[in-house]
Amino acid sequence: MIEYMNVHGNPNIGVYIFANNSIALVPPTITEKDKKKIADILDVEVIDVKIADMIINGVMVAGNDKGLLLPRIVKPEEYDSLREYIGDKIRLEILEIRQTALGNLIAANNYGAFVSPTIDKSAIEKIKQVLGVETVYQRHLADIPTVGSMIVVTNRGGVVHPGVSDEEIKVLGNVFRVEFATATVNFGLYFVKAGLVANDKGALVGDETTGPELMRIQQALRLGG
Structure with missing residues (x-):
């Protein structure tokens, strides 16, 4: 399943939302209707959260089904919640x-992670452990x-x-073990x-996405209609 969406009238929905196969982290400011759409299309539990008092969860959080990485500026009460x-x-x-913009620097599924070369090499082992992946590959694209x-x-x-x-x-195919x-x-x-x-069950795209773009994404992610 794939559907169009915006957040606060903005088609750049990936800036605001992080999702894996069980949860979606969304800004507390989005509507109940949008939360229901996210829950239905991705088949996840929707959790309201801010990171460092900001609503850009997709930018700040990286992870997969096994682990989530949060930036050092997350507030203790946000972490505890x-x-x-x-x-x-x-x-x-x-x-x-x-x-701190971990979502812009790390991509992961349950098999591997691809990491920006700007991240200190000393953090690579922790990324590997938290995400429980076999491969962490670090380079530009x-x-x-x-x-x-x-x-x-x-x-x-x-x-x-x-x-x-x-x-x-x-290289991406080898790291993530998908096409x-x-x-x-x-x-x-x-x-x-x-x-x-x-996620594995569905996708949401910004509402300015064209029909051909949507079809290509749907095909690449191997999603139904």
Whole structure:
């Protein structure tokens, strides 16, 4: 299932929402109707949360079904509230590094993680442990360091910024153990994560996404109609 959506009139829904196969972290400011749509399309429990008192959860949080990484600027009460919601089902850790926009720097599914070269190498082992993945690969994509913003990947398929090379697509396939296709969202936006939230069961795309873009995403992520 794939559906159109916006958040506060903004088609860049991936900025505001983080989702895996069991939960979606959404801003407390979005409507009940939108929360229901997220719950229905992705088949997840929807959790209201801010990170560092901001509503850009998709930018601040990285993770998969096994673990979530939060930035060092998360407030103790936000961490405690999230821990209470998710219990012991998902590992929850703060990544003590200089950078805070973890969602723009780390992409992950349950098999692997792709990490920006700007992240200190000393953090790689912790990322691997928290996410419980076999592979953590660190490099630029298309000479761009914000690799998390360029990739949307599930355990079924992946989409990536159209500027990547065939060699880089092969690397992505090896890391995540799924096939990738290049795609855009929201009428030509290359940074696909900004306008797309997906898991193994469904996807939400920004409402400026064209029909051909939607079809390409749906095919790449191996989702039904």
